[in-house]
Amino acid sequence: MNYSYHCPTKIEMGEGKSKTLPELLGKMGAGASIMLVSDPGIIRAGLISGIKDSLEAGGYRVTVFDKVFPNPRDTDCMLGAEEFRMNRINTVAAIGGGSAMDTAKAIALCGPNGGIPSEYADGKRSYGQTAPLICIPTTAGTGSEVTRSAVITEQSTHRKMTLKHANLRPQLAVLDPELTLSVPPDITAATGVDALVHAIEGYTCRVSNPISQALGASAISKIVKALPLAYQNGENRKARAEMLEGSLLAGLCFGSADVAAVHCLAEALGGLYDTPHGVANAIFLPHVLEYNISGHEEIHGRIARIAGFAAEKDSDEEAAEKLIKGIVELTDQINIPKLKQLPGVKKADFERIVELSMNNNSTSSNVKEILPQDYLQILEKAYSAVPAVLSN
Numbered sequence: 001m002n003y004s005y006h007c008p009t010k011i012e013m014g015e016g017k018s019k020t021l022p023e024l025l026g027k028m029g030a031g032a033s034i035m036l037v038s039d040p041g042i043i044r045a046g047l048i049s050g051i052k053d054s055l056e057a058g059g060y061r062v063t064v065f066d067k068v069f070p071n072p073r074d075t076d077c078m079l080g081a082e083e084f085r086m087n088r089i090n091t092v093a094a095i096g097g098g099s100a101m102d103t104a105k106a107i108a109l110c111g112p113n114g115g116i117p118s119e120y121a122d123g124k125r126s127y128g129q130t131a132p133l134i135c136i137p138t139t140a141g142t143g144s145e146v147t148r149s150a151v152i153t154e155q156s157t158h159r160k161m162t163l164k165h166a167n168l169r170p171q172l173a174v175l176d177p178e179l180t181l182s183v184p185p186d187i188t189a190a191t192g193v194d195a196l197v198h199a200i201e202g203y204t205c206r207v208s209n210p211i212s213q214a215l216g217a218s219a220i221s222k223i224v225k226a227l228p229l230a231y232q233n234g235e236n237r238k239a240r241a242e243m244l245e246g247s248l249l250a251g252l253c254f255g256s257a258d259v260a261a262v263h264c265l266a267e268a269l270g271g272l273y274d275t276p277h278g279v280a281n282a283i284f285l286p287h288v289l290e291y292n293i294s295g296h297e298e299i300h301g302r303i304a305r306i307a308g309f310a311a312e313k314d315s316d317e318e319a320a321e322k323l324i325k326g327i328v329e330l331t332d333q334i335n336i337p338k339l340k341q342l343p344g345v346k347k348a349d350f351e352r353i354v355e356l357s358m359n360n361n362s363t364s365s366n367v368k369e370i371l372p373q374d375y376l377q378i379l380e381k382a383y384s385a386v387p388a389v390l391s392n
């Protein structure tokens, strides 16, 4: 088996680590002009001010860019790239969830190199050297702090584009569980399931490798235990730390492999309706698993045992069925809504969702070949029924 595994990101993990940012920046020779990329909610929650003050006290010139929204748009990234050039930024630091980190990646790419995200995503412009990039996640989910990709929505078409290149990997990831203590339960749930899907898809996809699988296995066993605890009590520091570590491991898992069909559907939904990424992933996960399992019982049985949903003595078939049941119970426990409950979603759009999903490069990475009619069937099941395994 041939594969390559790559992650040059320096990882600093621990409570209070974000307070040491000026020293960490000094060690990496970050330059004097720093752009902090964050969303208005994070700024209102006061997570930026301490970091900004300590940087300014350390002699850094700080620009705050706050045009960060869920399902980040190319138009906002372009505004950030413009500010990057105007303020002669040296280093871009994201403080926030996946949207802040992905926006920061696009700014660190387009700021110094010019161009617009679609030119890179469509292969019309080659990826130049990005500005030094630091990611400080405030949710446990995306894993973007260690991945080479950023998902950006093209405002004019609602198409989700994936920027993907080794140069997009952050130089430094600072993981401080304290920053995640105030995340509300619904976001804890959605982002947590996103991390779980990264681990499951990174583990099972056609381009996985033994290193990704080892990291994915560790992520799965941590997340299924810690997510309900972090959801029930956001102040549970141990559960928050386990979740941040789980999402990091999941990012390291899929970062040198890929995601697959769950993400293709979720990204289509996010592009069309602005559905939170983790919610869309959670909705489709059991239905895609139900489709994937037949013919691939062994690998799914293995995941069920790793998650603690099945026993060693269970056959692969039994264990794989228990995986779906365990996932449905987990997502119900953390109150993930159903597809029909999402604002804007209508059956008339299913053909478009199928088309967007088929056009997603990760469709070909799915463990089992998936055709338009399969995507349509998954959508219909998600819209109207629970997986067959539960209706017995």
Ligand SMILES: [Fe+2]
Pocket (backbone or CB within 6 Å): 142, 194, 198, 263, 277
């Ligand atoms: Fe994701």
